[in-house]
Amino acid sequence: MSEVKQNRKQFDLDVGEKKPEAFKQLVQAPKPQPKRKEVGIKGEYDFGDSGLQAPPSKPKRQSSKQKSPKGDRGRGRPVTLTDxxxxxxxPKKISPALNAKLDVxxxxxxxxxxxxxxxxFEDIINALADTYVSKSLTPAKEEHFQQELVGALKKIK
Structure with a gap:
């Protein structure tokens, strides 16, 4: 124990005899990079609002078929419903088998x-319902059906 106390009292100040230890560098020097290529960007310093515009689109090619405008196609029926x-x-939700049966x-x-x-489709179902009412129902039931139909149509409106 006494040696430890003595060592504490004395400081080793003989620095000249010892060589300083070499330190390992933590940050390494960068490796040499290959020569950088310079790239010129068109409009690099153009800060206008023209960059927000959509790029010019290519003109659409005209197909060999002449397409008529949407309003001129003649598809469907003219709107004549007032009610x-x-x-x-x-839309109708029926099976393909029933659709084929109705087509025939x-x-x-x-x-x-x-x-x-x-x-x-509505015309077919309407014709079938009217035919059933006129052929299968008795005159009293047919009259009652017509009254109920009028009442149901009033509830819709």
């Missing part, structure tokens, strides 16, 4: 012969 209750708002049945429904142009 909104009769406007179709929900369309040729046999005589009530549809006076319709010019495309026969709509």
């Amino acid at each position: 909104e209750r009769y406007r179709v708002k929900v 049945l369309e040729e046999y429904i005589t009530e549809l012969s006076d319709i010019s142009g495309k026969v709509r």
Whole structure:
């Protein structure tokens, strides 16, 4: 113990005898980079608002078929409905088998012969319902059906 106390009292000041230790450098020098290429960017210092505009689009090629404007296609039927209750708002959801059956049945429904142009799904169902009411129901039931139909149409409006 006494040696430790003695060592503490004396300081080793003989620095000249010892060589300073070499230190390992933490940050290494950068490796030489290959020569950098200079790139010129068009409009590098152009800070106007022209960069926000859409690039010019290529003109569309005209196809060999002449397309008519959207309003001139002649598809569908002209809008002649004055009562909104009769406007179709929900697409038909039927199976392809039933759709095929209705397409074949369309040729046999005589009530549809006076319709010019495309026969709509609504026309087929309406003709079938009218035919059923007139052929299958008794006159009293048919009259009651007509009254209920008028009441149901009033509720829609």
